[in-house]
Amino acid sequence: MADERLIVALDFHKFDEVKNLVNDLGDSVIFYKVGMELFYSVGAGVIDWLKSQNKKVFLDLKLHDIPNTVAGGLCSLMNLGADILNVHAAGGFTMMKNAAEALREESAKRGIVKPKLIAITVLTSINQAEWCGALKISEQVVQFAKLAQDAGLDGVVASPQEAKLIRENCGENFLIVTPGIRPAGSDINDQSRISTPAAALKNGANYLVIGRPIRAAENPKLAAEKILAEMSEV
Numbered sequence: 001m002a003d004e005r006l007i008v009a010l011d012f013h014k015f016d017e018v019k020n021l022v023n024d025l026g027d028s029v030i031f032y033k034v035g036m037e038l039f040y041s042v043g044a045g046v047i048d049w050l051k052s053q054n055k056k057v058f059l060d061l062k063l064h065d066i067p068n069t070v071a072g073g074l075c076s077l078m079n080l081g082a083d084i085l086n087v088h089a090a091g092g093f094t095m096m097k098n099a100a101e102a103l104r105e106e107s108a109k110r111g112i113v114k115p116k117l118i119a120i121t122v123l124t125s126i127n128q129a130e131w132c133g134a135l136k137i138s139e140q141v142v143q144f145a146k147l148a149q150d151a152g153l154d155g156v157v158a159s160p161q162e163a164k165l166i167r168e169n170c171g172e173n174f175l176i177v178t179p180g181i182r183p184a185g186s187d188i189n190d191q192s193r194i195s196t197p198a199a200a201l202k203n204g205a206n207y208l209v210i211g212r213p214i215r216a217a218e219n220p221k222l223a224a225e226k227i228l229a230e231m232s233e234v
Contacts, residue, residue, distance in 0.1 A: 002030045003228050005201070007058050007177070009033040009211030013041045015049075021220060022053060028224050033209055034082075035060040047080045057082045058177070058209070062120050064088035067095040071102035074117070078106060082115055084177070086157060089119035089144035096151035104152075116155065116175060119148040124159040124180035124194070138162050142169050149174055160195030160205055167204030178205040183213055183227055197227050201234040 008029050010018050018038065022029075032055055034046055039061060050057050059082035063070045074085055087099055100117055107114035121144040122137050131137050141162040146169055148156050155175025158166055163176050180194040197208055210227060217223035 002027055003231055004031055004056070005207055005231060006224070006228060007031040007033050007207050007209045008214055008224070009035065009209055011035060011037050011211050011215065013037060015042045015046060018046055021215060022050070022055070024220050025224055026221065028221055028228065031056040031058065033058040033060050044080050047082060051081055058084040060086060062086055062088055064091045067098040070095050071098045074099050075102055075106045078103060078115060084116045084118060086118045086120055089121055089148050089156065093147055093151050096148055096153055100152035117153050118155040118157055118175060118177055119144065119153050121145060121156050121158040121162070138165060142166060145170050145174070155206070160200035160203055163200060163203035163205045175207070176205045177207040177209060179209040181208045181210045183230070197230050198234050201231060
């Protein structure tokens, strides 16, 4: 039943918790997100282990710094073998352009497959009431997406509520990775701009990042398989 469009978030502090969940999910899930919480706790070894289990990895470290620092940091992270890396679109056009060019040049020099590079638009925990930008959130997200595309990035991270607008503005070949996915009946937790798996895919999302609805379920594999069944209808 594995569907590469499902990325399960490994938001843990301990390696044993990662291994337990990945082993429980087995062949049902092949793509995982390693974020700050896990990477800063256990280091790069978790990526090596996931790769040894034939899994794909989205390394979600959200780089945001001056252009040369971000470009150099991404080239270092590329050594780890992650399939997707990311930066903050708020870092600006030059930062994103330099980052994309550095990854292309470095991967060509080493003769390896370039990881996909995507940009964070506006975090899904932020709602309109607390947003302080001059534009509406949806307008800012689209602006960031178009900027990332112009800079040569492969796609963006955005809430499922903006996926349709991004798809309309950036075309079919631009990747859209959507956190904030909550199956019907799930707790919202700290997310604000959310959607169900099927609705997110229908709006144009390529990948769904899902954590707590699977990780905190009494039976994580069953929870994942229910989500996969919903996704299979889209």
